[in-house]
Amino acid sequence: MTTVTDVSKADLVHRRLKEEIELGELAPGTPLSELSLVERTGASRTPVREALRRLAAEGLVDLVPRQGARVSRVSLQSVRDLFDFRSLLEPAAIRQATEAAAADAGLRREFTAMRTEFARLARRAPSQARSRAFYELADRFDWAIIGATRNEHLRRTIAELRPHTARLRNLSHVDPQRIEVSVEEHLSMCDALLAGDADAAAEAIAEHLTGSLETIFRNLARGPGDALDVLQ
Amino acid sequence: MTTVTDVSKADLVHRRLKEEIELGELAPGTPLSELSLVERTGASRTPVREALRRLAAEGLVDLVPRQGARVSRVSLQSVRDLFDFRSLLEPAAIRQATEAAAADAGLRREFTAMRTEFARLARRAPSQARSRAFYELADRFDWAIIGATRNEHLRRTIAELRPHTARLRNLSHVDPQRIEVSVEEHLSMCDALLAGDADAAAEAIAEHLTGSLETIFRNLARGPGDALDVLQ
DNA sequence: GTTCGCGTCGCTGTATACAAGCTGTATACA
DNA sequence: TGTATACAGCTTGTATACAGCGACGCGAAC
Numbered sequence: 163m164t165t166v167t168d169v170s171k172a173d174l175v176h177r178r179l180k181e182e183i184e185l186g187e188l189a190p191g192t193p194l195s196e197l198s199l200v201e202r203t204g205a206s207r208t209p210v211r212e213a214l215r216r217l218a219a220e221g222l223v224d225l226v227p228r229q230g231a232r233v234s235r236v237s238l239q240s241v242r243d244l245f246d247f248r249s250l251l252e253p254a255a256i257r258q259a260t261e262a263a264a265a266d267a268g269l270r271r272e273f274t275a276m277r278t279e280f281a282r283l284a285r286r287a288p289s290q291a292r293s294r295a296f297y298e299l300a301d302r303f304d305w306a307i308i309g310a311t312r313n314e315h316l317r318r319t320i321a322e323l324r325p326h327t328a329r330l331r332n333l334s335h336v337d338p339q340r341i342e343v344s345v346e347e348h349l350s351m352c353d354a355l356l357a358g359d360a361d362a363a364a365e366a367i368a369e370h371l372t373g374s375l376e377t378i379f380r381n382l383a384r385g386p387g388d389a390l391d392v393l394q
Numbered sequence: 395m396t397t398v399t400d401v402s403k404a405d406l407v408h409r410r411l412k413e414e415i416e417l418g419e420l421a422p423g424t425p426l427s428e429l430s431l432v433e434r435t436g437a438s439r440t441p442v443r444e445a446l447r448r449l450a451a452e453g454l455v456d457l458v459p460r461q462g463a464r465v466s467r468v469s470l471q472s473v474r475d476l477f478d479f480r481s482l483l484e485p486a487a488i489r490q491a492t493e494a495a496a497a498d499a500g501l502r503r504e505f506t507a508m509r510t511e512f513a514r515l516a517r518r519a520p521s522q523a524r525s526r527a528f529y530e531l532a533d534r535f536d537w538a539i540i541g542a543t544r545n546e547h548l549r550r551t552i553a554e555l556r557p558h559t560a561r562l563r564n565l566s567h568v569d570p571q572r573i574e575v576s577v578e579e580h581l582s583m584c585d586a587l588l589a590g591d592a593d594a595a596a597e598a599i600a601e602h603l604t605g606s607l608e609t610i611f612r613n614l615a616r617g618p619g620d621a622l623d624v625l626q
Numbered sequence: 627g628t629t630c631g632c633g634t635c636g637c638t639g640t641a642t643a644c645a646a647g648c649t650g651t652a653t654a655c656a
Numbered sequence: 657t658g659t660a661t662a663c664a665g666c667t668t669g670t671a672t673a674c675a676g677c678g679a680c681g682c683g684a685a686c
Contacts, residue, residue: 206641219451228668247547254482315479438671
């Protein structure tokens, strides 16, 4: 979605707010008045306004006419909806990526390299640094899938869902155990994709999504007064 | 998507342009400079700008930074992408609608009424008026499905695709023969949905989409210099 | 005749002033 | 004490002025 040609102030403000929401620095429900953002960003109201409208279109901000904007809230239902929807889209996307890889040696090399990194990660001892490395790698994997998705609509829609997923990860504390499993799941995805087996790849990503959702739900249920007490 | 509470000028301009693009009154590629729209709509640049940005987010307008906006072009690939994507989403949506109808007598009544109208339509002789009546009814059917779709993301995404589909219909002249088949397909969808058979409903809508795509492609290939000579 | 450079014009990007609506509080009255 | 109403302060919605980039055309040089 966000191309490299971000230059206008509206783009800058948009990107900055998107990042802050994604990282959980701006908690769900935080009011975002245009004037306060003018102060914080140094831009004038026009680009701030445009950035807010864009975020609203992406579902990261709730906009109430003549009343103001707030960082969008996260409900159990919204989490379920998000993962159900991803479970519909992402198997189709990885299918397309599998076919694309079968016909493109460069793409195969890219996925092979990532597979190697996942395997190396699997052998490292759990640590903060390793977790961060995993997330960074998993992100690159996701973007590679998105990039290899032929269908324009599918590609854009999945890309638009990513900030929501990332936010959930940053709002809920993912337990280290889940990472072990997730690494394995990514290895399965790589293997299936590189083997040209679209069905297996789709199956693997579906499992991965199911597992992720379960973990998130477990962690939401846990910690009372945690980051996600903002649930409705 | 477009709620009834459209009141701001930005909403008005947005809705008006969306309609004109949908109806094909604004042909693909038509330049839309902000100033010309200020003249045409009577609003000032700010709401016009906002409307253009929204249309760009919906894919109805192509926006080139520091250069201007044009009504988005339609390519064979974009048509294929649109229908492939719909074929992924809409079977899932009608599945949800089928389940919703099974649990909601009011919804069942609504679909039963539409089924009756489709059946009546099937018995009428072909005419312009009948075609218009069919499209109007098919639209209502689509919206009923969208309304009965539980998943928020799925619902919004499908709704956002509708203007694209409608535009295709209005840019290419659909032959009357296709309508005969399409009425039957809608009857199948109604039947499956009312019978609570989600698989059959999904199958029926998939067939409907395949048939629609084929017709559009046939008609695009035909008429040289027709509405869709704007293809890239 | 062709190509390169420069200037003008029009457009978008931005800032800001003004208008209008909503919320919440304080006060007056029953 | 409870309720209703008016007002104050904030918010967003809109208009418009200004700045700066880009496209296009004209002219000059090769």
